Amino acid sequence: MALIKEKISKGMRINVNEVLLMYLDYSIQAFHSGKKVCDIINDASNILTPDQVMIGVPESLTEIKFALVAHNIPKQLFALLRPITTTRFALAFQQ
Numbered sequence: 001m002a003l004i005k006e007k008i009s010k011g012m013r014i015n016v017n018e019v020l021l022m023y024l025d026y027s028i029q030a031f032h033s034g035k036k037v038c039d040i041i042n043d044a045s046n047i048l049t050p051d052q053v054m055i056g057v058p059e060s061l062t063e064i065k066f067a068l069v070a071h072n073i074p075k076q077l078f079a080l081l082r083p084i085t086t087t088r089f090a091l092a093f094q095q
Contacts, residue, residue: 001025013054016061022047023064023083031068037078044080058084 004018014022026047030040050058064083068076 008052013052014048014057015054016057019048019053019057019061019084020064023080024066027066027068031070031076037076041078041080044083045085048084050084050086053084058082058086 001021004014004022007014007018023044026044027040030043031037035043061084062082064080066076066078066080068078
């Protein structure tokens with residue numbers, strides 16, 4: 001995670017695998033800190049912007065599903081829908 005965060009701090013764009021690791025790390029940290037799943041889902045859209053990821057990543061990751069399991073806590077299943085928001089301009093080219 002340190003290398004991925006360093007790349008972002010230097011203005012480099014990260015790839016789809018690095019993006020998935022970012023969301024996984026965020027979800028685990030938030031879950032361990034006691035955040036509710038609905039708050040994790042709502043806050044996920046603030047983690048990365050389209051300018052921080054390689055071209056095509058926001059369109060490729062329209063849904064990310066997680067199953068978080070911890071001792072003595074019920075399994076938490078949730079999905080992040082369109083976690084990286086795109087601009088209307090970018091979406092116009094897809095239609």
